[in-house]
Amino acid sequence: MPALTERLADASKQKLRTVQEYFSLAGKALRFAFVRPFYGQDLVQQMDEIGVKSLGIVLLTGFFTGMVLALQSSVQMAQFGATMYIGRLVTGSMIRELGPVLAGLMVAGRVGSGIAAQLGSMRVTEQIDALNTLGTDPIKKLVTPRVLAALIMLPVLTVINDVVGIIGGNLISTLMVGVPSGYYWRTVWEQIASGGFTLRFIPNDFIQGLVKPFVFGGIISITACYFGLNTTGGTEGVGESTTRTVVLSSILILVVDYFLTQILLSVLTP
């Protein structure tokens, strides 16, 4: 029995240490953003890697999600004769929830796994040690540019995701449901305005839709860097780090999304 409690205590300590190291890495990565030397070229390269190269999957995801949202809701709303409000439903869903979450999940799968695999390979082939011995802090050189790039690019990808989703919804509502395009776009604006404004001209929906991807960007990049830098066990370890990154960042995105929504709804009440 004491052995069991001891093991549980050890396991808990290990988990707590992991959490501490995770937040310590996040803190260092953000602090180094303001400390010389700045790796501007690496930042641009990572913005390209995380943002530009993810554009394809984000466009596809957003467009088809918007279309299917319009299609499904048209069936339900037809029962109440409310199909003219499809624009409001698609817009609200995309901007507040589906845009940020889907973009986050897509980027976690594509970019998170890529970062974990890259840093994991660097770890097992002693390239991280080489950086250290060459007098470079690996966190500053490798983690900070990736975290900053994700923080910048995920909101951008989300906005694009939202826009193509709403366009997809417009396509279906006009061609298949028979809602005039002009009316659709009017309901889109009505939805945006109904959430209220911060500082009189910033729609609350936009704030909600941009804060979330910003947080998700941090979650994805720090999780990927954490598992990548702590890779052990050769190529098998790299695979394990990649899987852990995708699983944990996807779960964190969904869990954090709920709590973030609670907080934002209470703060941004119209």
Place this chain on the structure above:
Amino acid sequence: MTDDPRDAAGSPPLPPARSSVEPAGPPTTDGDQRPSGERRQEGRRASERRPTTIRRAIRDELADEPTDEYYSETHPQEHRAVPVIEVDHVYLGFDRPILEDVSLEARKGETICLVGESGTGKSTMLKLILRLLVPDRGNVCIHGEDITDLTFEEALEARQHMGMVFQSAALFDSMSVFENVAYPLREHTTLDDDAIEERVREKLAFVDLDPDQVMSQLPSQLSGGMRKRVGIARGMANNPEIMLYDEPTSGLDPLSTGTITRLIMKLQRELDVTSVVVSHDIRSVFRMATRVAVLNERRIVFFGTPEEMAASDDKYLRDFLGGS
């Protein structure tokens, strides 16, 4: 792409002194067909010779290597007596003890070779010198300054004066050869692009690589021996006073092994670099070491010249040399 053909002659048979501690066992593979007793007798005679004679015998195997006279001229005794690296009664352990009461000293211009069985803490010693690890007890001093208490940032600064060559070369695989060698220069110097290119060319030429041919290549396009040489070029790009090598010849063919060994000696000879080399290759160790440290069961069990090592009656040393 092949390695330097000059190294065809770069893998000489073991020095005569070595055979003095060879136990009776399978015949050597160097083509010597004489009975083992006769060879042992010759070895015994060799071990009785003065160390300098044996040293010379080792060196004479390499036509282009300097003699002891060369060393005494270029490296005056008082100059060579300056300790550069001092490991003083160091203890280190993680889940289990790794090193216990380990002391080591490398003087200016020396090449210290660390040998021992796998898992005895040889690479850990390099990490202590680089201050990638901090000892539980004891001190590590570089140029007389204790580096165990340095902050992370100060340790990064201290490492800029050292060059490290990894077992796997550890070249950045997303960068070209040029970018790899230029990396420490871009990071820590204010040299302009032309000066950096000139320095990179100089270092690549030093390690017998054709800059025009390899500069634009990626590490994955190079052979193992070439990768190691680029690793050495990167390590010495900043003109460090200390070079550390973690099994620089492991996994290489005999020609490439000869090339790397020759390069390490060239660095010592021409640039007066203090080197610590972790190696399993006793043949190379005898060629390049000024002193050899043998690690066994977490402790240094021998620290002396190759001649002293070859002449030692210690059973472990005899077994170690005989088995290698």
